[in-house]
Amino acid sequence: MPGDKLTEDVIGDRFGVSRTIVRTVLARLYAEGLVDMQPNKGATIAQPSLSEAQDVFETRMCLERQVIARLAEKVTEDDMESLQRHVELETKANIHDGSAAIRLAGEFHILLASLSGNKVLARYVDEVVSRSSLILALYSRPHSSDCSINEHQQIIDALRQGDGQAAIDAMDHHLKAVADRALLSSTSDKHRDIRSILDRYAS
């Protein structure tokens, strides 16, 4: 969970590698915003503040709109098929395996970004999707992902019909809904909010 200490020795033992390897991985995760690091105090799982979370979602929206704009102009039949297959995977996972469903929901966006063909864009989308997952873990209460799957389908449908603006609108709507589910539930749960703020300054 966010805030947990990531001791190099412990992780190294668990994965059977030395501290050196762990250090390089932690450094990369720090660069990606998934772990916090303080000099001489080591790494913890990142605890994004509410304002950081807002920044992530705003940036994510900006990036994914560009992804959709590109795809609307160049998406192929093969692309559509692999997107459709992915959504079907999501549907199946949603029934029996909650954690797989969460993972697949994120991977849908990563798939879209990689199909866009812009590698820089794809890397940034990958990053903000990962950070979004962390934010969901921190602020959101558990909820069904049925609606997400529906929204994914709507994005695909708009792309299939070649309606770029509708696809962008569908993505906007979807990401706003995700951000709502993530951030709004926290404002109604002030205890948790205050607790996490205090945790930040306590360590």
Add this chain to the structure above:
Amino acid sequence: MPGDKLTEDVIGDRFGVSRTIVRTVLARLYAEGLVDMQPNKGATIAQPSLSEAQDVFETRMCLERQVIARLAEKVTEDDMESLQRHVELETKANIHDGSAAIRLAGEFHILLASLSGNKVLARYVDEVVSRSSLILALYSRPHSSDCSINEHQQIIDALRQGDGQAAIDAMDHHLKAVADRALLSSTSDKHRDIRSILDRYAS
């Protein structure tokens, strides 16, 4: 120059630090796209391909439009002053110090992004601006930056007048011009390619 080998020992000696430090820095620069790394073959200064360069400029455009959109809504008088001061610095440097002028031209965009208040956005802008500089070094022939300064001034003017759309248009125009200067000087075929791609997504 792009493609040059970055031997860990050599760099460590030059800066008086051990290989450990150099390795972590190289890893970070690799993550930022400024150096290439291959397993067991070490690091070189990145040599972005033309298609990678296109990806960088397209993503940069997408990010900086968001920066301007934000600023158009919340820019303060202090912000405007520091932007204006920066352009004046650019003007002075342009007369007598070419390399400082190039550096300042990039820093103008970084300043804009930091004033936007979105730290995630600002980090990504920082990255794509650095990569743009590398691309300029690789593909562009030397040229005066007078026009860049003019274009920076136009962006500021539009922001001061509270005209968000004009500011976005000015930024679009500026970045297209920068991409042109960078990529077109290699071959005129590819030039038209880039321009049409950027046109499509940016107006």
Add this chain to the structure above:
DNA sequence: TGGGATTTGTTCGTATGTATT
């Protein structure tokens, strides 16, 4: 093709800094 020199990948020990009792 082969062998020596160079460079990278990794481990591990030591010193420094931090938390705890």
Add this chain to the structure above:
DNA sequence: GAATACATACGAACAAATCCC
């Protein structure tokens, strides 16, 4: 407030891969 325990930062040295002649 000091001492102990612990974690991290750094560097030296070794092993493996690569390069070059």
